[in-house]
Amino acid sequence: MKQNIYDNNKFFQQYQAIRVRENNYNNLLEQPNFFTLIPSLKDKVVLDIGCGMGDFAAYCISQGAKHVTGIDISFNMIGNAKERYIHECLTFEQVAFEDMTVPNGSIDFVSSSLAFHYIADFQLLIKKISTALCEEGILLFSINHPIVAANKGKESWVTDQEGNLLHYAVDNYQDEGLRTQNWLVDNVMMYHRTMSTILNTLIESGLQIEKIIEPIPTNEAVCNLPSLNKEFRRPSFLIVRAKKV
Numbered sequence: 001m002k003q004n005i006y007d008n009n010k011f012f013q014q015y016q017a018i019r020v021r022e023n024n025y026n027n028l029l030e031q032p033n034f035f036t037l038i039p040s041l042k043d044k045v046v047l048d049i050g051c052g053m054g055d056f057a058a059y060c061i062s063q064g065a066k067h068v069t070g071i072d073i074s075f076n077m078i079g080n081a082k083e084r085y086i087h088e089c090l091t092f093e094q095v096a097f098e099d100m101t102v103p104n105g106s107i108d109f110v111s112s113s114l115a116f117h118y119i120a121d122f123q124l125l126i127k128k129i130s131t132a133l134c135e136e137g138i139l140l141f142s143i144n145h146p147i148v149a150a151n152k153g154k155e156s157w158v159t160d161q162e163g164n165l166l167h168y169a170v171d172n173y174q175d176e177g178l179r180t181q182n183w184l185v186d187n188v189m190m191y192h193r194t195m196s197t198i199l200n201t202l203i204e205s206g207l208q209i210e211k212i213i214e215p216i217p218t219n220e221a222v223c224n225l226p227s228l229n230k231e232f233r234r235p236s237f238l239i240v241r242a243k244k245v
């Protein structure tokens, strides 16, 4: 089932408030690592899935991409993207990826930052991307790390009586599927899959895994956002780059 939570106005306002802060997990941890795996964009046809407010799509244009399509299920997100970035080689479309038709072998680079954990059918998602990619085309995506996504609604950090972190408790790891949780608002739907499901789905869809990152913050990032210290104990994100073979 598809949920369009970014068009819930309370959720969207709180999400925007996080994203405008300079020191957030995206800017200090996920994005810097994601950017290390971007292929050459010159003259490439790019599809950004769950493009949000369009920053990455616009970045691809600035790096010489031939055409970039940013798609997102959310009216709020696409509205923002269209307002902020206008270019003849840039198209934004409000559509769920599940409902989108992409011609076979037409895309050089599919990117997606922190959107795949909202999509229920991972097998179908990756199969469709693999079909859309041309030979040697690249898929680069980030998601919530499976050891974080696994837990069902419990506080995962275990603390002592003084509030010091003792350890991170991973539970229900092998029980894949929907996790309905409170993140900014109640009843946000996300999907957990194990590391083996994620990697084997790529392999079985004809994608060769090239690099995996479980981001660790720089010392400077930790100075700017001390909660990032926890990333040395367990990763929040998983970033994967794979090539169509």
Ligand SMILES: C[S@@+](CC[C@H](N)C(=O)[O-])C[C@H]1O[C@@H](n2cnc3c(N)ncnc32)[C@H](O)[C@@H]1O
Binding pocket: 002, 003, 005, 006, 049, 050, 051, 052, 053, 071, 072, 073, 074, 077, 095, 096, 097, 098, 112, 113, 114, 115, 118, 119
């Ligand atoms: C965490 S935001 C990330 C936005 C953007 N990639 C970024 O990094 O700034 C996740 C995005 O995925 C979009 N999304 C969720 N489910 C989707 C679906 N089924 N198809 C397309 N977009 C989806 C949401 O609307 C949201 O904009």
